[in-house]
Every structure is written in structure tokens, then in C-alpha cells.
Amino acid sequence: MHERTEAVAAYLAKLTGLVFSPEQLSALEDFLRARFSLLHISDPAEYIARLEDPAEFLEAVDRLTVKETFFYRHEAQFDAFMEHLLPGFLAEAAEEKRPARLWCAGCCTGEEPYTLAILAAEAGCLDRIEILATDIHKGYLEAAMAGVYSRRSVEKLSPEILEKYFSKKGESFRLREDIRRKVDFKYLNLGGTFFPSFLNGTAGLDAVFCRNVLIYFEKARVREIIVRFTDCLRDGGVLALGHSEMLPQDWPLSVQTAGEAFFYRPKKEEPAVAQPPVEPAKPQKRIISPAPPPAEAPGALLLEAERLADAGRAAEAAALCRRLIKENYALEKAHYLLGLLELARPEKALEHFKKAVYLNPGHLQARLHLAQCDEKLGRAGDAAREYRNLGHLAAARPPGELLDAEEGITCGMLALIAGNALKKYPGPDAEKNR
Ligand SMILES: C[S@@+](CC[C@H](N)C(=O)[O-])C[C@H]1O[C@@H](n2cnc3c(N)ncnc32)[C@H](O)[C@@H]1O
Structure with missing residues (x-):
């Protein structure tokens, strides 16, 4: 260099x-x-x-950030938030005569906060929430404010939602103005100390969404940022991370499962069980396209399991995976998917990721999850070994090789993540990666 x-x-x-x-x-x-x-x-x-x-x-x-986002990305988490958490936040906010307040940190070009606004509009509570969205990249923020999107950005939305909230502009889709006005876009560098602050709207929040952002950060900084996020939340508030981002067990947060997704809460607030909605949730209009009828061929069954998992129907997806395993078919993929479905229960997830890696030692994402599960379970030695293996295998492949097109994960990123994680653990590899 x-x-x-x-x-x-x-x-x-x-x-x-x-x-x-x-x-x-x-x-x-x-x-x-x-x-x-x-x-x-x-x-x-x-x-x-x-x-x-x-x-x-x-x-x-602007040269150093990663742009990868789309509407309704990881819909299970959005659906769980709307169904299991937002009603409680709205009820509390109404008692205190204020709106429920949400923050998307690292909002990129706006698809994430706008998805929340569309879902709130569908649930009839748009006027009872406030959405702050921040990013470090001024070009992304400008694009977010313009609210014009490519077909790829909106492809997870159902035709009805597309028709209702967007107008077609050549090959692009322009978001309706009332939804655009609902989101307050601001510049904020998460590497700084500007939050929590009442001045920029990052204090007293019900929920912080920081999904697929902290994977690009140095591990030690991640902890600082997470602690700041917890200070931004009011009592009972939640933090939503990306669906493969797990925090070590000894950090001051606990996992709360809600529907088919999981959220983090500051530990002092740890509720014993997932909260039922405080007021009956309005029937959720799903905004993904209608499901095709289930198919019976094993290959089609696996696709069906993946589709169900994508749609947040975890129990049905898991049942199909178990059936595939019983029939000795697509074992590696079925175990990997089952692992993802069990992420909120790391000891269970770990068993499935182990099996996926046993069946395919080159399955790098399964290795990453394995290491993160070990970390979450407090097994430092195992986690270090897994990160080391992941680092060696990822570094041996072309850095730009795409492993997961939807999430934009490349071998280079995994090598970085592993190298970063290893800095925490003493030993020869930790030194080498320092
Ligand atoms: C991969 S995108 C994630 C977008 C969205 N949260 C999602 O999950 O679809 C990561 C975003 O984090 C932003 N980002 C990276 N470093 C940041 C920092 N230090 N402060 C604020 N935003 C940052 C990038 O500009 C980019 O828009």
C-alpha cells in the first residue's frame, strides 16, 4: 500500500x-x-x-463505505417489530403524550427507515411515530432524501405496496411524499461521540436499528458504540442489529426474541419472556409477494424452506429442513438454514453450523456463525480457533468472491472480520493479526 x-x-x-x-x-x-x-x-x-x-x-x-441495502431487508425482523414491539411502544408513548421514537443508524440510501414508515402507514400509526435516519455518507443521504429507487431496491415489496406508495418514473420508483417527509435524515458519524444527544434527536428512543453497519467496524469500537446505543434508549427500548450480527454474552445486553426475530435490550431491563402486544396489533398486511404452492421434490423443498425462512415463517421452514435431513437430502444447506433459524438459541444453532461445516469444510458463513455462537456462549478458546480457521480459509480465496449476493458478503470481508475478532484473543494468530 x-x-x-x-x-x-x-x-x-x-x-x-x-x-x-x-x-x-x-x-x-x-x-x-x-x-x-x-x-x-x-x-x-x-x-x-x-x-x-x-x-x-x-x-x-465517501470512498470507504459499503452501500448494500433494499426495502424490507430481512422482513422477519420488521414484521416482529411491528407486531410484538411497536404496539407496546405506542401505548407507552401515548400515555406520555409523545410519539414513539425510532432511529436508523447507518441508514444508507433510506430503504430501511422508509420501510418502517411504510409499515407504520399500513398499520395506521404513521402519525404516532418519529423516525430519525443517519449516515456518514453525504451522497447516500442525498439519495435517501430524493427517494427515487431502482427496481432492485424495491423488489421485495408486493405489487400492491409498490402501486400504493411509489410512482413510476422511467425505470425508477419515486416514494410518496408523505412517507418521505416522515423520515428525518441527518449526517452522523458513529465513530464519534455525538450520541446520545437531545440536540440531534438520539436520546430517549424506543428503538435503535443499526443493521449491517457494525460488521465493518473495529471490534473494540463496536462495544463503545453498543454502550452508547443503550444510553440512547429509554427504559424498555430495543436495539435491532443485522440478523447475523451477534454480540458477546458478557456485554451489557440481553437477547429478546419477538416473533421470528431477535432484538437486544439493555440488561437492566431484561424481561423474562417475550412480551405480548400491549394493545391488539392491527392485522398486518404482509408486503411481500404471495407464496407459491409448496412443492414436493427435494430440491424444491429446500427452496421452499429458504423462501419460508425469508418470509419469517421460521417454524414451517424448520420443519421442512428437518424433513430434508431425515430424508438424507441437502444436508449441508438444511443444517445451515436450521442454524440460522435457531440463532436466538446459540447452543442449538451451534450444533447445526457444526454439522454444515463437517459436511462442507469450505462453508465460510457457517464457520463465521460457529465462531459467533461460541463467542456468545462464552467459549473463548473455541471461538478463537474458529475465527483462525475462518481467517485462513477466507484469505486463501479471492477477496472479491461473493458468498451471499443478498447480503453482499465477500471472502475479503470474512477475512477482515476474522482478523478483527482474533485481536481479542491472546495467542500467535492474535499477534499476527494485530
Ligand atoms: C451496508 S449499509 C447498511 C444499510 C442498512 N442499515 C441496511 O441494513 O440495509 C452500511 C451503512 O453504514 C454506513 N456507515 C459506515 N460507517 C459509518 C459511520 N462511521 N457512521 C455512520 N454510518 C456509517 C455506510 O455509509 C452505509 O450506508
């Missing part, structure tokens, strides 16, 4: 909390080459001084 890129990347990593992939570093290098020439700079320290200027900082940071 060029010396200037190394110096500037180290400075930006400190300010943002991010860990950069080789692709991001090469994008930064291209940017710096042009910038140094335009500004007639040769000394990295001189350029770093210029980064004090927010405009320059934002220009540089």
Missing part, C-alpha cells in the same frame, strides 16, 4: 471506527492520487491537516 494511503487510512479509521477492505483502500488510493495532484500536496501530514475541513473529510470517507 502507498505510504500516503496507509497514513490517511489510519487517520480515517480512528475517526470513523471502520476497518477497510483491500478494495476500499485501493479506491482511497485512486482518490488520494487525484487529490494530492490537484492540491499540489506531497506530504500525507499536510493532507491529514486538511481533513479537519468537514467537506474534505466527507469526500474522503
Whole structure:
């Protein structure tokens, strides 16, 4: 890596909390080459001084973030939130004569907060909630405010919802203005100390959504950010992370399952069981496309299990996986899917991920989950071993190789995640990765 890129990347990593992939570093290098020439700079320290200027900082940071998002991403979590948690928050908020308050941290181009707004509109409670959405990337925020999306962004929405909330503009879809106005977009760097704050609306919240953001952060910073999030929440509030993001067991949060998803709550508030809705939830209109009839061929059964899991119908998906296993078919995939369905019960999930890895030692995502389950169960030695194996295997494959098209996970990212995780554990690999 060029010396200037190394110096500037180290400075930006400190300010943002991010860990950069080789692709991001090469994008930064291209940017710096042009910038140094335009500004007639040769000394990295001189350029770093210029980064004090927010405009320059934002220009540089724009090269370093990952854009991957779409409407209704991981719908099981949205559905569970609307059905099991929001009614309680609304009731409490009504008693205190205030709206229920939600924050999407790392909102990218707006699909996540707008999904919440559409679901609230469908449930008839749009005027009783406030949604704050923040990101570090100014271009994404501008796109979010414009509210114009590609077909790919909206493809999980049902035709009825698309018709009701969007107008077609050439090949694009423009979101209805009342929904756009509902979300308050702001710039906020999660690597800083600007939250909680009443000034920017990040205090006294009912829920924080920070999904698929912290996977790109340095592990030590993740803990700092999580602690800040818990301070942003009012009593009883929840934190929603991405569906494969699990926190170590000794952190000050506990898992709360709700419907087919899980959320985190600050430990002091730990409720014994999942809460039933405080007021009867309005019948939820599902906004995914209608299901095709179930098929019987084993290959089709696996697809059907995946589709049911995607639609949040975990019990039915799990039953199909068990049937496939009993019939000795698609074992690796069935075990992996069962593991994902059991994520809220790490000891169960772990058994399935182990089987998937036994059947296919190159199954890198199963290895990542295995390591995270070990971590969650407090088994540091096993977790370190799993991260080490994952790191070696991921590094041996092309960094850009895409493992999960929907989640945008590449081998390079997994190598980074493993390297990062290993810094926590003493031993030769931890040293090597430091
Ligand atoms: C992969 S997207 C996730 C979008 C959305 N939450 C979802 O799950 O669909 C990650 C987002 O995090 C943002 N991000 C990365 N580092 C950040 C930081 N330090 N502060 C705020 N946002 C950040 C990126 O700009 C990007 O928009």
C-alpha cells in the first residue's frame, strides 16, 4: 500500500471506527492520487491537516463505505417489530403524550427507515411515530432524501405496496411524499461521540436499528458504540442489529426474541419472556409477494424452506429442513438454514453450523456463525480457533468472491472480520493479526 494511503487510512479509521477492505483502500488510493495532484500536496501530514475541513473529510470517507441495502431487508425482523414491539411502544408513548421514537443508524440510501414508515402507514400509526435516519455518507443521504429507487431496491415489496406508495418514473420508483417527509435524515458519524444527544434527536428512543453497519467496524469500537446505543434508549427500548450480527454474552445486553426475530435490550431491563402486544396489533398486511404452492421434490423443498425462512415463517421452514435431513437430502444447506433459524438459541444453532461445516469444510458463513455462537456462549478458546480457521480459509480465496449476493458478503470481508475478532484473543494468530 502507498505510504500516503496507509497514513490517511489510519487517520480515517480512528475517526470513523471502520476497518477497510483491500478494495476500499485501493479506491482511497485512486482518490488520494487525484487529490494530492490537484492540491499540489506531497506530504500525507499536510493532507491529514486538511481533513479537519468537514467537506474534505466527507469526500474522503465517501470512498470507504459499503452501500448494500433494499426495502424490507430481512422482513422477519420488521414484521416482529411491528407486531410484538411497536404496539407496546405506542401505548407507552401515548400515555406520555409523545410519539414513539425510532432511529436508523447507518441508514444508507433510506430503504430501511422508509420501510418502517411504510409499515407504520399500513398499520395506521404513521402519525404516532418519529423516525430519525443517519449516515456518514453525504451522497447516500442525498439519495435517501430524493427517494427515487431502482427496481432492485424495491423488489421485495408486493405489487400492491409498490402501486400504493411509489410512482413510476422511467425505470425508477419515486416514494410518496408523505412517507418521505416522515423520515428525518441527518449526517452522523458513529465513530464519534455525538450520541446520545437531545440536540440531534438520539436520546430517549424506543428503538435503535443499526443493521449491517457494525460488521465493518473495529471490534473494540463496536462495544463503545453498543454502550452508547443503550444510553440512547429509554427504559424498555430495543436495539435491532443485522440478523447475523451477534454480540458477546458478557456485554451489557440481553437477547429478546419477538416473533421470528431477535432484538437486544439493555440488561437492566431484561424481561423474562417475550412480551405480548400491549394493545391488539392491527392485522398486518404482509408486503411481500404471495407464496407459491409448496412443492414436493427435494430440491424444491429446500427452496421452499429458504423462501419460508425469508418470509419469517421460521417454524414451517424448520420443519421442512428437518424433513430434508431425515430424508438424507441437502444436508449441508438444511443444517445451515436450521442454524440460522435457531440463532436466538446459540447452543442449538451451534450444533447445526457444526454439522454444515463437517459436511462442507469450505462453508465460510457457517464457520463465521460457529465462531459467533461460541463467542456468545462464552467459549473463548473455541471461538478463537474458529475465527483462525475462518481467517485462513477466507484469505486463501479471492477477496472479491461473493458468498451471499443478498447480503453482499465477500471472502475479503470474512477475512477482515476474522482478523478483527482474533485481536481479542491472546495467542500467535492474535499477534499476527494485530
Ligand atoms: C451496508 S449499509 C447498511 C444499510 C442498512 N442499515 C441496511 O441494513 O440495509 C452500511 C451503512 O453504514 C454506513 N456507515 C459506515 N460507517 C459509518 C459511520 N462511521 N457512521 C455512520 N454510518 C456509517 C455506510 O455509509 C452505509 O450506508
